Amino acid sequence: MFFFVGLAVVFGAVFGGYIIHGGKMAPIIKAAPFEFIIIGGAAIGASLVSNSLAVFKAAMAGIGTCIKGPKWHQADYLALMVLIGKLQAVMKKEGVVALEGHVENPEASPIFGEFPQLVKDHSIVQMICDPLRLMVISQGNLDPDAVDDLMKRAIKVHHHEALLAPGALTAIAGGLPALGIVACVLGVVKTMGSIDQPPTVLGGLIGSALVGTMLGVFLAYGMFEPFAGRLTQIINEDAQAYDVIKEMIVSNLKGYAQPVIIESARACISHHNQPSFSEVFDSLRGA
Numbered sequence: 324m325f326f327f328v329g330l331a332v333v334f335g336a337v338f339g340g341y342i343i344h345g346g347k348m349a350p351i352i353k354a355a356p357f358e359f360i361i362i363g364g365a366a367i368g369a370s371l372v373s374n375s376l377a378v379f380k381a382a383m384a385g386i387g388t389c390i391k392g393p394k395w396h397q398a399d400y401l402a403l404m405v406l407i408g409k410l411q412a413v414m415k416k417e418g419v420v421a422l423e424g425h426v427e428n429p430e431a432s433p434i435f436g437e438f439p440q441l442v443k444d445h446s447i448v449q450m451i452c453d454p455l456r457l458m459v460i461s462q463g464n465l466d467p468d469a470v471d472d473l474m475k476r477a478i479k480v481h482h483h484e485a486l487l488a489p490g491a492l493t494a495i496a497g498g499l500p501a502l503g504i505v506a507c508v509l510g511v512v513k514t515m516g517s518i519d520q521p522p523t524v525l526g527g528l529i530g531s532a533l534v535g536t537m538l539g540v541f542l543a544y545g546m547f548e549p550f551a552g553r554l555t556q557i558i559n560e561d562a563q564a565y566d567v568i569k570e571m572i573v574s575n576l577k578g579y580a581q582p583v584i585i586e587s588a589r590a591c592i593s594h595h596n597q598p599s600f601s602e603v604f605d606s607l608r609g610a
Contacts, residue, residue: 326390326553333545354510354531358538361506366495369502374491382491385554393560393596399440401598401606403564404588406438407451407571408581408607414458423459426452446481450568453477458576467576474569481565485558492551496543503539507532566591581607 342348370379395403413421413434425432429452435442442448454470510532517528567588574584585603592598 326392329549330546337541337545350527350530351534351537354534355538357531358503358506358535361509362499362502362535362539362542365502365505366499369498370491370495373494374487378487378491381488382495385488385492386550388557389550389553393557394444395561395564395596397596397598400564400567400592400596401602402438402441403447403567404571404585404598404603405606406434406441407568408584408603409434409437410451410455411571411575411584412607419458419462422455426455426459447564447568450474450477450481450565451572454572465576467573470576471569471573474573478562478565478569482558482562485562486555489551489554489558492547492554496547496551499539499543499547500536501539503536503542506535506539510535560593560596563592563596 338348370382374382410422410425413425425434429435429442429448435448454474457470458465510528514525514528514532517524520528570587570591571584574587579587582600582604585600585607589597589600589603
């Protein structure tokens with residue numbers, strides 16, 4: 324909701340202020356489609372040149388992510404902690420080998436099956452299963468610090484890849500003002516070809532040319548740079564899920580009591596998404 328409120332304020336302040344000052348929208352509306360083709364087409368082309376197709380798609384999809392907001396909420400973090408807690412309970416009661424079926428084929432696991440929303444996210448499932456698979460292979464004889472370093476490295480790589488999308492949006496924002504100048508110059512070139520026309524005609528042509536500069540700057544600082552900033556915030560917030568997984572697995576390897584494991588994981592979550600200790604503890608009681 325705040326995404327659209329923000330856009331409304333941006334458009335209202337810019338164009339509303341222009342209209343109140345006595346400006347007319349007709350020249351802007353008339354020139355905008357052609358300027359959008361030049362500026363938008365060049366921006367998309369440049370982004371395709373500077374990024375892989377996967378990063379470009381992620382950047383465009385990131386605009387939709389800005390609208391939807393973070394993927395994980397309080398209920399999801401609670402579900403994540405309960406999922407890992409139940410897997411750890413199986414390991415404690417039946418031995419680490421009992422986890423093999425769950426980590427090798429999570430789609431068929433009855434424990435994973437209780438949390439369909441989490442299972443849909445391949446990265447979450449992989450982050451849980453990979454270290455648990457190592458525990459199965461090593462029969463539980465693992466150095467907790469080594470697993471901690473391994474998971475930190477995996478999280479760092481995943482986070483770096485995720486941040487390529489807002490980086491691409493930032494690059495687009497950086498290029499838009501210059502592309503707006505390109506569109507403006509082309510408009511001036513067109514105007515010079517009609518230099519023999521009366522002042523009223525030349526004024527309209529020059530005004531249309533200047534729309535290109537305005538749109539380039541407006542799109543850069545009123546839209547794409549804010550998109551990139553918001554997408555970065557969302558990625559950083561959703562990344563807390565991976566820290567929760569790491570803390571629960573590493574804390575369990577270190578032999579911490581369940582309350583300490585729960586608190587270590589909860590400490591990774593922003594307060595507005597943090598399930599209470601009693602919610603997690605009660606959900607895991609008897610697991």
